[in-house]
Amino acid sequence: MYRMMSAVDICLFHIADHNEENQLLEDSIKVLDIAFRVLKETKTPKTFVLVSTTMTWAETKFFSKYAVKPELFPMDPQLVDKETEAILEFETTKTEQEMNIEAFGFYEDEFRRRKAHPSFRQHLEFERQFMTLNDKAEAASVAYVVAAGIIYGYGENLFHWLFKEAWSNGQDVSLLNDGSVHIPTIHARDLCQVILNVCLEPPRNKYLIAVDEGRPTLRDITEATSQALSEGGVKETSADELLMEKTINRVEYDTLTSDVRMEPTTVADMKSRWLARNGFVQSVSRLIEEYKILRNLHPLRIAIYGPPFSGKTTLARALAKDYRLPLIDVKELTETGVASLEVAVKQREDGSDGDVVAKAAEAQQVLDGITMSRAQNMGRIGDHYVMRFVKEMLDTVQCKNKGFVLDGYPESYSSAKELFEVKHGSSNETEKMEAVTSTVDHFLVPEIVFALEAPEEFLRNRMLGKPIPQSKGEPPIEVQVVQRFAEYNVIMADAEDSVLTYFDELEVPWTPIDVTRDSSDTMEHSRQTAVKRVGRPRNYPLSKPEKLQLYRGEAERRILQADAVALQQKFRTNLEDMERDRRKKQWQEDLDRIAKASQVASKSLPIPTRQYLMTFVFPLLTDALTACEAARPSDPLDFLAEYLLQNSKPLYLERRVPFKEMTAQARRKYQRKTSPREKKDGDLSGNDIHSR
Numbered sequence: 001m002y003r004m005m006s007a008v009d010i011c012l013f014h015i016a017d018h019n020e021e022n023q024l025l026e027d028s029i030k031v032l033d034i035a036f037r038v039l040k041e042t043k044t045p046k047t048f049v050l051v052s053t054t055m056t057w058a059e060t061k062f063f064s065k066y067a068v069k070p071e072l073f074p075m076d077p078q079l080v081d082k083e084t085e086a087i088l089e090f091e092t093t094k095t096e097q098e099m100n101i102e103a104f105g106f107y108e109d110e111f112r113r114r115k116a117h118p119s120f121r122q123h124l125e126f127e128r129q130f131m132t133l134n135d136k137a138e139a140a141s142v143a144y145v146v147a148a149g150i151i152y153g154y155g156e157n158l159f160h161w162l163f164k165e166a167w168s169n170g171q172d173v174s175l176l177n178d179g180s181v182h183i184p185t186i187h188a189r190d191l192c193q194v195i196l197n198v199c200l201e202p203p204r205n206k207y208l209i210a211v212d213e214g215r216p217t218l219r220d221i222t223e224a225t226s227q228a229l230s231e232g233g234v235k236e237t238s239a240d241e242l243l244m245e246k247t248i249n250r251v252e253y254d255t256l257t258s259d260v261r262m263e264p265t266t267v268a269d270m271k272s273r274w275l276a277r278n279g280f281v282q283s284v285s286r287l288i289e290e291y292k293i294l295r296n297l298h299p300l301r302i303a304i305y306g307p308p309f310s311g312k313t314t315l316a317r318a319l320a321k322d323y324r325l326p327l328i329d330v331k332e333l334t335e336t337g338v339a340s341l342e343v344a345v346k347q348r349e350d351g352s353d354g355d356v357v358a359k360a361a362e363a364q365q366v367l368d369g370i371t372m373s374r375a376q377n378m379g380r381i382g383d384h385y386v387m388r389f390v391k392e393m394l395d396t397v398q399c400k401n402k403g404f405v406l407d408g409y410p411e412s413y414s415s416a417k418e419l420f421e422v423k424h425g426s427s428n429e430t431e432k433m434e435a436v437t438s439t440v441d442h443f444l445v446p447e448i449v450f451a452l453e454a455p456e457e458f459l460r461n462r463m464l465g466k467p468i469p470q471s472k473g474e475p476p477i478e479v480q481v482v483q484r485f486a487e488y489n490v491i492m493a494d495a496e497d498s499v500l501t502y503f504d505e506l507e508v509p510w511t512p513i514d515v516t517r518d519s520s521d522t523m524e525h526s527r528q529t530a531v532k533r534v535g536r537p538r539n540y541p542l543s544k545p546e547k548l549q550l551y552r553g554e555a556e557r558r559i560l561q562a563d564a565v566a567l568q569q570k571f572r573t574n575l576e577d578m579e580r581d582r583r584k585k586q587w588q589e590d591l592d593r594i595a596k597a598s599q600v601a602s603k604s605l606p607i608p609t610r611q612y613l614m615t616f617v618f619p620l621l622t623d624a625l626t627a628c629e630a631a632r633p634s635d636p637l638d639f640l641a642e643y644l645l646q647n648s649k650p651l652y653l654e655r656r657v658p659f660k661e662m663t664a665q666a667r668r669k670y671q672r673k674t675s676p677r678e679k680k681d682g683d684l685s686g687n688d689i690h691s692r
Contacts, residue, residue, distance in 0.1 A: 001031060005038045010199050013050040013130065015123055016148050017251075025122055032129060039133065039141055048133050048143040049198055051191070054184050054211070056124040056147065057106055058117035058258040105182075105215075105261030111147075111207040119254045134206060142206070144198050148191050149184030149211035149262065150255065152280060153287055155294045156188055158255065161247050162222060163291050166229035167401055168324075168540060173226040174237040174247070179219030181259040184211040187276040187283070197270045204266075211262045214279010218256060224284045230397055245545060299403035300325060300538045301445070305499060306408070306452025308484035309463040310515050311523045315452070316407040318527045323537050326398050328390060329407045334381055337389035341367050387418060394419075394444055402539060406446060411491055416502040420445045440506060449503050449510035450530055456485060458516055620648055 005011055013031070017024040035048065106114075116124035133143035150158050166173045186194075194210045197203075216224075222234050239257065242248050248256070276283035292298065300323060304316050313329065320327040344363035347356055366385070373382035390409060393399060410416045421439045463481055475483075492498060503510055511533050518525045542550065624643040633639040 001034050002038065005031075005034055006042055006044075008046075009044075010047045010049065011035060012195065013048070015126060016051050016053045016151060025126065029126060032126070035133065043140075045140040045142075047199055047202070048130070048141065049195055050127065050130045050143070050145045051195065052123060052127055052145055052147050053120065054147050054149050054209070054260050054262055055120040055255060055258060056116040056127060057114045057262070058120065058254075058260050059115040060106065060110075060113060061115075062106065062261065105184075105263040106209070107263050108205055108207055108209050108265050117254055117258055119251060131206065142202060144202075144206055144208065146191075146194060146198065146208045146210050147262075149186045151188050151191060152185055153276070153290055154188040155290075158252060159221070159225070161252075162225050163229065164540060165247070166225050167297065169230060171231055172233040172235040173222055173230060174242060175222045175234045176218060176237065176239060176242060176248075176253075176256050178236060179217060179222055179234075181218055181257060182261050183216060183218055183221060183256065184260055184262045185214060185216065185221075185280045186210055186212050189275045190272075190277070193272040193274070194267050194270065197272055201270075208266050209262050209264050210267050211264050212274075212277055212279045213264070213268070214276075214281060215261075216279055216281050220281050224281045228284050228288050229401060295540075296538065297401070297540075298538045299399075299401060299443075300448075300534070301403045301406075302448045302450070302534065303406040303446035304408060304450045304452070305510075306450075306515070307454065307456065307459060308488050309459045309481070310452040310454055311518070311526065312408045312452060314521070314523050315450070315526050315530065316405050318523070319530055319534070320405045322527075322531065323405075323534065324539050325402055326393070326396075326404050327407065328393055328399075328404050328409065330386055330390070330409050333389050333393055334386060337392070338367070338370065341370075383415065387415070390419065400443070410499055412499060413497045413502050416499045420502075445506060445508060446503075447508065448534055449500070449508060450533070451500060451510050451512050452515050452526070453512050454515040460485070620644065623647070 013028050015025045015028050039046070114124070127145050130143055130145060133141060152159050162173065190212065191210055194208070198208070219234070223232070226232050226234055239253055243250070243253060276286070280287070302316075302319060302323075302325070304312050304319075306312050316327060316329070319325070341363040344360050345367065347360055366388075370381055370385055373385060374380065386409075394404065410419050420441055422441045460481055464478065500510055511529075513526050513529050515523070515526060621644075624640050624647070627643055628636050628639050631639065
């Protein structure tokens with residue numbers, strides 16, 4: 001640093017630090033010691049320029065330039081009295097308006113009585129030490145202090161939180177407290193011009209105030225930013241809330257809550273090309289363009305088209321969530337537009353001024369047209385009303401700043417021509433191409449288009465296979481599917497009338513996506529394909545509080561989902577237990593009834609008959625009933641008869657003897673076994689033996 005400082009003619013110091021992360025002041029203190037050493041050891045004339053901050057004036061008491069106070073002039077009381085009389089005599093010749101203009105803020109010649117904000121006292125001390133470089137007369141060097149206002153433009157970040165909130169929010173922008181404090185400002189390029197003029201044409205004053213002529217308050221800056229990047233609304237927010245959310249740091253809070261009024265004199269007389277001489281508010285449009293370029297915040301316009309039930313809305317919602325873009329869904333947009341018209345009509349009933357009454361009358365006329373259109377089109381709104389709502393949405397600040405995601409609209413060539421063109425050109429067929437390309441609004445045309453593709457049969461089967469709840473009064477889902485595909489086929493019958501043809505004429509490439517490869521309802525494959533095509537987001541990444549909130553919401557969702565699954569499993573288990581107990585009880589009752597009936601039947605049948613049934617009939621019948629239960633035939637009785645005929649074998653077939661002989665043998669065998677018991681019990685006739 002010593003060698004570099006010895007070789008150069010101009011040394012520039014910068015301590016206008018409004019960010020806690022930078023250490024400009026600490027580094028400058030170390031370099032200032034080197035500067036004194038260079039002046040002591042070398043005799044080369046040098047120019048030292050210090051860019052400081054107006055916060056070194058924050059605690060200075062403000063008095064009018066013509067309301068002279070004796071304590072401000074530590075000199076001979078006689079001189080004070082003479083100067084006071086002269087100023088009072090001059091003050092009488094000033095009009096009140098001129099006095100207010102002259103007495104707006106501090107002037108450069110009052111720099112000796114400045115008092116810094118407690119957070120910037122080290123900056124004030126450094127300024128005083130820096131001014132002592134002028135005392136080194138032997139080196140013929142000169143030192144200038146430039147007290148710059150809040151620097152904005154070209155990436156300066158003190159107002160960045162305000163720009164970011166206006167860009168991301170889209171509605172009301174936070175206003176720190178009431179915003180009544182005056183903020184001295186200067187554009188970064190204008191500050192560079194001031195420093196260049198100081199170096200090339202050294203001024204007489206060694207202390208300069210570098211601010212523009214805007215004199216804005218914090219409310220003026222906030223409202224101008226909100227009107228340029230959002231809907232124009234502001235909301236007063238306490239400093240504690242902004243500090244707690246880490247929207248601003250402590251140094252930024254001290255800077256934005258200090259009422260510092262400065263009047264440039266030397267800087268105002270410099271011959272330089274000002275970029276924002278009139279201040280922040282008058283140059284806000286240029287600042288917005290700089291902000292978008294430096295932060296790479298360009299609108300991202302996406303459109304998704306495809307046949308019915310192909311998942312356009314699912315994919316559009318996923319992309320809008322991933323890239324944090326407004327979603328233009330025709331159904332939701334129409335409902336919102338009708339609701340806003342109804343609110344406008346209601347304001348007329350409450351009683352308001354003439355403009356509100358005129359807007360309410362116009363809204364009532366549109367509502368009447370929508371009602372008539374629904375009556376004529378079986379509940380559907382006319383295309384020109386839908387076009388009206390979509391154009392109003394595209395004209396919002398959010399869509400202009402961030403972009404949008406179009407969900408399947410417009411549907412035809414003519415609708416696209418009407419939506420994306422500012423004015424219609426010639427209607428001749430030969431001039432069709434020239435009309436489209438010459439009148440198109442390139443700030444509305446989507447730059448990325450996706451076309452979902454799938455066979456109609458595939459989409460029909462997938463739609464009919466889903467359990468879809470049906471509202472009361474709607475036709476069956478099968479009828480809705482047929483109607484939607486019929487309407488789509490009518491639109492796509494003429495290829496020249498397709499919306500994709502319009503994009504082909506504008507040389508906007510569209511990317512086909514095969515929907516048949518998606519196996520999940522979330523269309524993960526199509527989403528990944530679309531993300532690869534779109535690339536990185538052109539928006540702010542999620543901040544730490546937003547990420548924390550997202551993770552917390554995801555964790556809560558998982559916990560609730562796990563609790564719901566556990567509760568559902570518990571309910572299912574209890575239901576199964578109750579069903580099992582009921583069946584067990586019913587089975588026990590059936591078994592008891594069967595046992596009781598069996599006992600009654602066994603008592604009513606003779607013993608030989610019961611033995612015969614248990615030996616020859618019931619086993620085969622049990623097998624037949626078991627086979628019938630396993631086969632589940634359409635005619636159980638016929639199956640049972642066939643089974644019994646195929647599997648039952650008489651005794652004479654098993655022994656392979658003639659029937660007559662077998663019958664005689666069986667009879668004699670039975671008579672031999674039962675003759676003693678029969679004789680004891682009594683004589684049995686042949687009929688009884690035959691019946692047995």
